[in-house]
Amino acid sequence: MSTASPLIIALDYPSLDAALCMADRLDPARCRLKVGKELFTRSGPDVLEALHGRGFEVFLDLKFHDIPNTVAGAVQAAAEQGVWMVNVHAGGGRRMMEAARERLDRHGLSTRLIAVTVLTSMAAEDLAEVGITVTPAEQVERLAMLARDSGMDGVVCSAQEAQRLRERCGDAFLKVTPGIRPSFAAAGDQQRIMTPAAAMAAGSTHLVVGRPVTQAEEPMAALAAIEAELAAVD
């Protein structure tokens, strides 16, 4: 089932059972789901089948980063399992992203292909330690332009960069933004954060929300509060 909701709930759980327990409380008309490294490494493709069987569109967030041929094969494998969205690291470079794009196109696979720019857990000091001396916003913009020119459908960035990317790349270029923190949630390890309503106003096309919902005492109440916040600014 496709949904008009921008919400993508991150199922960061250590077992298939725990993930499905949460999925069974959610509604595919109200959100998409994200499967990341922890859950996929534990469960393998079974989780995709189980979530698809429940009617959810799935973002497989494995952030592929390898040589072009390897990434192209991985992206094809993901798309052939029917996922709605898959991602690579923009830092893998133009040839890697182009190879992934070409592989999906050659096989007529319509899975959205996006690239991670700068992880939302990173601040300027973290970038400096790995030799990047520009601000996170500048690095995001640089990688987003490269991703767009390499045929990506959009990027993962923080909502703090969404407005600039909307100006540079337009509305149709996807801006998938983790680091979403409603006023009631702790930042945790996220550095570049924004509230759901502010993120949408800034130009995010999709909001990735994990712990503020999945670790809440009342996950459904937390989700409803986020939806209410979004509806209020609609």
Ligand SMILES: O=c1ccn([C@@H]2O[C@H](COP(=O)(O)O)[C@@H](O)[C@H]2O)c(=O)[nH]1
């Ligand atoms: O830059 C990035 C890229 C991916 N993520 C992923 O999004 C969720 C966020 O979860 P929260 O619990 O809401 O922090 C998580 O699965 C990350 O792996 C990201 O946070 N930042």
